[in-house]
Amino acid sequence: MWPPESSRLRGSAHTVDGNCESVSPPVHHPLVKYPKRSTRSSPIPNSPSPNKEIEIPSGGAPALHGRGGNLRRRRQIWRRNPIVEEKKRSITVAPFECAWDEEFRFREAGRGCITFEASAHNDVTLVFRQQPGSQHYHYKMDNSRHYTVILGSHRNKRLKIEVDGKTVVDVAGIGLCCSSSFQSYWISIYDGLISIGQGRHPNNNILFQWLDPDPNQNVQYVGLSSWDKHVGYRNISLMPSAPQNSILWSQIECAYVERDGARGRTRKEESKDGSDQRILANFLENWDLSDAMFVVGSEKKVVPAHKVVLSSCGDFPFNLMNGAVIELPSVSYPVLHSLLEFIYTSSTQISKWQLISLLQLSSQFKVKPLVMCCEEIIGCLKMNDTGPTSSENLQLSSGGSEAHQFDYYPFKTPLNTQKIEQFLVSGEHSDVNIYVNGHGLVAHAHKLILSLGSVIFDKMFTNGMKESSASSVFFEDVPVEAFFLLIQFMYSGQLKADSKEITPVLVELLLLSDQFGITVLQFECCKRIMEFLSEDTVCSVLRAVSSIPSCKLLEEACKRNFAEHFDYCTTACTDFHVDMTVTSEEKVLDAILTWCMEACDCLNWTFVHELLSTARPEMLFGGRLTAINTLLPLVRFPLMQLSLLQLMEKSNLAKIEVFRQLVAEAIEFSNAGLCMATNTSYKELQYISDGDNNGVIYHAVTASSPNSRYTDPKALVSKNYQGTCFAGPRLEGGKMCSWWMVDIGQDHQLMCNYYTLRQDGSTTFMRSWVLQGSMDGRSWTSLRVHEDDQTICQPGQFASWPITGPSALLPFQYFRVMLTGPATGVSNTWNLCICFLELYGYFR
Amino acid sequence: MTPSRHYRIQSYCFNGVPMDAATAAGNCKAVTDAIRDIYAQEDMGSLVFEELYRCAYNLVLHGQGELLYTEMEKAMAAEVEGIRGSLSAVADDSGEFLQELLSKWHLHTKAVAAIRDIVKYMDRMFVVANGKASVHDLGVKIWRDSVVCSGDVMPRLVEAVRRERPAAEEPAGDVMAGVDKMLAELGDEVHRGVMDASSADE
Numbered sequence A: 001m002w003p004p005e006s007s008r009l010r011g012s013a014h015t016v017d018g019n020c021e022s023v024s025p026p027v028h029h030p031l032v033k034y035p036k037r038s039t040r041s042s043p044i045p046n047s048p049s050p051n052k053e054i055e056i057p058s059g060g061a062p063a064l065h066g067r068g069g070n071l072r073r074r075r076q077i078w079r080r081n082p083i084v085e086e087k088k089r090s091i092t093v094a095p096f097e098c099a100w101d102e103e104f105r106f107r108e109a110g111r112g113c114i115t116f117e118a119s120a121h122n123d124v125t126l127v128f129r130q131q132p133g134s135q136h137y138h139y140k141m142d143n144s145r146h147y148t149v150i151l152g153s154h155r156n157k158r159l160k161i162e163v164d165g166k167t168v169v170d171v172a173g174i175g176l177c178c179s180s181s182f183q184s185y186w187i188s189i190y191d192g193l194i195s196i197g198q199g200r201h202p203n204n205n206i207l208f209q210w211l212d213p214d215p216n217q218n219v220q221y222v223g224l225s226s227w228d229k230h231v232g233y234r235n236i237s238l239m240p241s242a243p244q245n246s247i248l249w250s251q252i253e254c255a256y257v258e259r260d261g262a263r264g265r266t267r268k269e270e271s272k273d274g275s276d277q278r279i280l281a282n283f284l285e286n287w288d289l290s291d292a293m294f295v296v297g298s299e300k301k302v303v304p305a306h307k308v309v310l311s312s313c314g315d316f317p318f319n320l321m322n323g324a325v326i327e328l329p330s331v332s333y334p335v336l337h338s339l340l341e342f343i344y345t346s347s348t349q350i351s352k353w354q355l356i357s358l359l360q361l362s363s364q365f366k367v368k369p370l371v372m373c374c375e376e377i378i379g380c381l382k383m384n385d386t387g388p389t390s391s392e393n394l395q396l397s398s399g400g401s402e403a404h405q406f407d408y409y410p411f412k413t414p415l416n417t418q419k420i421e422q423f424l425v426s427g428e429h430s431d432v433n434i435y436v437n438g439h440g441l442v443a444h445a446h447k448l449i450l451s452l453g454s455v456i457f458d459k460m461f462t463n464g465m466k467e468s469s470a471s472s473v474f475f476e477d478v479p480v481e482a483f484f485l486l487i488q489f490m491y492s493g494q495l496k497a498d499s500k501e502i503t504p505v506l507v508e509l510l511l512l513s514d515q516f517g518i519t520v521l522q523f524e525c526c527k528r529i530m531e532f533l534s535e536d537t538v539c540s541v542l543r544a545v546s547s548i549p550s551c552k553l554l555e556e557a558c559k560r561n562f563a564e565h566f567d568y569c570t571t572a573c574t575d576f577h578v579d580m581t582v583t584s585e586e587k588v589l590d591a592i593l594t595w596c597m598e599a600c601d602c603l604n605w606t607f608v609h610e611l612l613s614t615a616r617p618e619m620l621f622g623g624r625l626t627a628i629n630t631l632l633p634l635v636r637f638p639l640m641q642l643s644l645l646q647l648m649e650k651s652n653l654a655k656i657e658v659f660r661q662l663v664a665e666a667i668e669f670s671n672a673g674l675c676m677a678t679n680t681s682y683k684e685l686q687y688i689s690d691g692d693n694n695g696v697i698y699h700a701v702t703a704s705s706p707n708s709r710y711t712d713p714k715a716l717v718s719k720n721y722q723g724t725c726f727a728g729p730r731l732e733g734g735k736m737c738s739w740w741m742v743d744i745g746q747d748h749q750l751m752c753n754y755y756t757l758r759q760d761g762s763t764t765f766m767r768s769w770v771l772q773g774s775m776d777g778r779s780w781t782s783l784r785v786h787e788d789d790q791t792i793c794q795p796g797q798f799a800s801w802p803i804t805g806p807s808a809l810l811p812f813q814y815f816r817v818m819l820t821g822p823a824t825g826v827s828n829t830w831n832l833c834i835c836f837l838e839l840y841g842y843f844r
Numbered sequence B: 001m002t003p004s005r006h007y008r009i010q011s012y013c014f015n016g017v018p019m020d021a022a023t024a025a026g027n028c029k030a031v032t033d034a035i036r037d038i039y040a041q042e043d044m045g046s047l048v049f050e051e052l053y054r055c056a057y058n059l060v061l062h063g064q065g066e067l068l069y070t071e072m073e074k075a076m077a078a079e080v081e082g083i084r085g086s087l088s089a090v091a092d093d094s095g096e097f098l099q100e101l102l103s104k105w106h107l108h109t110k111a112v113a114a115i116r117d118i119v120k121y122m123d124r125m126f127v128v129a130n131g132k133a134s135v136h137d138l139g140v141k142i143w144r145d146s147v148v149c150s151g152d153v154m155p156r157l158v159e160a161v162r163r164e165r166p167a168a169e170e171p172a173g174d175v176m177a178g179v180d181k182m183l184a185e186l187g188d189e190v191h192r193g194v195m196d197a198s199s200a201d202e
Helices: A071-078 A082-089 A246-258 A260-273 A307-311 A333-345 A352-364 A368-383 A417-426 A447-453 A455-462 A480-492 A504-515 A519-531 A538-545 A549-572 A578-596 A605-614 A617-634 A642-650 A657-671 A713-718 B021-040 B049-061 B065-088 B094-118 B120-124 B126-130 B135-148 B154-167 B174-185 B188-200
Strands: A008-011 A090-093 A111-120 A124-129 A146-152 A158-163 A166-172 A183-190 A193-198 A206-211 A221-225 A231-239 A292-296 A301-305 A325-328 A347-351 A393-397 A432-436 A440-445 A472-475 A683-685 A730-732 A735-737 A739-743 A750-759 A769-774 A781-786 A798-802 A814-819 A834-843
Touching: A090 A221, A111 A124, A111 A221, A124 A183, A146 A183, A146 A193, A158 A206, A166 A206, A221 A231, A292 A333, A301 A307, A301 A333, A307 A333, A307 A417, A307 A447, A333 A347, A333 A352, A333 A368, A347 A352, A352 A368, A352 A393, A368 A393, A417 A440, A417 A480, A432 A480, A440 A447, A440 A480, A447 A455, A447 A480, A455 B049, A455 B120, A472 B049, A480 A504, A480 A519, A504 A519, A504 A538, A504 A549, A519 A549, A538 A549, A578 A605, A578 A617, A605 A617, A617 A657, A642 A657, A739 A834, A750 A769, A750 A814, A814 A834, B021 B049, B021 B065, B021 B094, B049 B065, B049 B094, B049 B120, B065 B094, B065 B120, B065 B126, B065 B135, B094 B120, B094 B135, B094 B154, B094 B174, B120 B126, B135 B174, B135 B188, B154 B174, B154 B188, B174 B188
Parallel strands: A292 A325, A432 A472
Antiparallel strands: A008 A739, A090 A231, A111 A183, A111 A231, A124 A146, A124 A221, A146 A158, A158 A166, A183 A193, A193 A206, A292 A301, A347 A393, A432 A440, A683 A834, A730 A735, A739 A814, A750 A798, A750 A834, A769 A781, A769 A814
16 A cells, blocks of 8 residues: 555755755744743744744734644633643553543442543553542552453453452453544443443443442442553543443342342432432332322221322222222231332232232232232242241242333333323322413323422422422423423333424423433433534534533533534545635634624624724724634634635735734745645544554655665664664755655645654754654745753653644645754754654544 | 524523623522521421522522522521520520530521522532532531530530430430430531540549
């Protein structure tokens, strides 16, 4: 694929053709802030840069990150908190290290889901434990309880899950890593059910699922770790977990039954704290919200119950009898308790000698699943008569046979879900009327069902305020249609809106589910919205969700979409959609102008042009005049069509100094005749660590060139360490200079956004140099200028720098590192002593 | 990209539209008034949960979580301060004092639970995101700092516990058990402090 002939690499000492009095580099934005390492960002004095003519705006506009060369960098502009988001954006974990963060934390201990993208050769390792660890944490040395999930273990051959250091799962060939690009994964943990999948959407594309027989309920922090290689992580999001795989439902239920005792206790403690959502079992023989009662036995014990629950699984004679009292003088309390327990928790225990009474009672009320259960056990007992003594307890359970039921849905067998849904329609046994102000009655509902669906409703109906005793509840400021869907969801466990696009109702429902704390519904809405997210709808959704802290994932997805809509089209598909490219950049400009004028509707720049014919910029923009100086450089004018640029040049907008400069610069660039990327097939090569295998040179370039004693171009790209490897100085146009150049081949271009150098064995450290790119090998554009950069201070040291700003968007064929000032040391200070060079970015 | 698909969700365009100060103050006042009523106890039935929850929800949603939190804290502290004042009026008879303290503590915990229900959205979102003390913890903290550990209650409490203790050696009386529980909830330090101090001089 890559004929070596097409790729050349030359040390300057051996070339005589380099003409460095070059044509001016096309673009160089003055407002580019470099990361800390570089000491200054002003153009170097000797550099043949056109920036001499361009003054940095005197307004002292704060420096911003330039609109960077890749999607992620650009997205920062739209973020409110770049520091936090930065962490989220991309993390590289060195070998045997581990990254922890408060952000990487499940909201609920033992339950949560992490989605991320990773790029590695092997061993993408995630550790789940109660407390965060240190940077040098390693799961092999952890004594406390934890889960470890390793993707691409055994040299990227196997998937492994370890529990407290013991391997419990080890399967070949699934969930492997990829070192050439980022792969999306998700891992969900839910009470010991560990699910691993691929893609951005949890519960889709499940690779593997495993249920811990002894679930670790405490895991909360997620550590991102590695083995012997660097692992790159990015786009990390945490969200609540909601297991939906129906096949595993029965298994989960078994697990619940096994540790019922312990669980019951923790439940109680939690609800004392008031933060917990109650489940149906909590209402067993509970006076809260009860609307029926049994009077049982000769002692006339009173047992509370709920009509809506009883009626959904049997035929209790509430309608025939007066009131809601059922008297059962001949039934003993333990039998009734068993019946109720079976109904509320779907399993119960009973002494053998009371089994017949239970059968009779359940037949009386037509609780069919229990009748069947009893009959089955009686049949079994008859078969082997030598069975247990009469005092022994028998276990009755409705079993998890109905596979369609999900964990979050509060009603399980023996309750009949269709009946429960029917109660909403008919209003039978309803104990509360729901009104929405301005609309009227919405539903005849049941306090118990609403309470099981939302902890807010639970509090509303039980904490002693007005609603607790009222039979009508009025809601204000809620959209009716969405509110009804919300109520419907609580009855059916399903979102009954089957639109194939994002409708306003769906967004409203998302907000409502957040307001009333119905996480499952919120999750469901998020999923649907993400599925149908398009550039048409993204703005509306983003505006709605950005105020909700719990919708981070969706917000992230929206921003990604938003950025892609502008960015990807403009960088990677220039020729593909010429018109669209122009429109997009123009739109960015329009958006900036609109914002700066604090206008309500989106303005076109031509409109502003007309306004400016009579008004001065200060009048138009007022307090945001300085902001415009900051924002305008973010518009990538060079990507606009020349005709448009020329129009702009003549427009009144040119009264704004920054605008005039930028447009002039862009026109100059356009006239220089450099062609932009001509095709769409850019490949992303992302920097992970010094000396990794992700760069262009490793990917594509093979060197061939005549050798000499110390200057071996092949060595520079060979990745092998070379003790002595330098490019000697020469005079070019009366100035000393020395450089290394890489030609990535005639048919190839790179939008470079990161590069790595390695010092050779000498102590001649470069201090002032520049990385330049060129399309023709003659005219050079400075991509990154270093002045008195102290980074390199060891022989053999690696060092890497990002390239920010618009120049990271320009595709080049040639790249060179050129000394612009003497290096350290006493002699040979014009030797450029590097033995390794690597470039990253979008490669074609 | 037909215009028809560019719908707007008018009422939900929050971003960049912070709540105006008057509305925010009004909503805050509704919540703090409710806190007063909750402590007054008789009035719980007249409060409308939906309205209060909505006020608190809107405040947090519109970025006024900080305001709500501080106002709530202030209101709670003021009520608890009032309770402390009423306690100093109680006679020094140890049994009566402990009983009164305990009943006020129950009143306080009940009130905190009700407040937490109202501001649950803040508890779930703002408190978590900003690393603040949850409403429950805040209630405990206020009680500990401004009642139990205050200059005029602490000595009386220690004195009363010392006097009650020998009498309740065998089965701890209801009052002593309650006090013990309360102190345990306030944290190990306070619990041990009171117990050590009350047994030290014997």
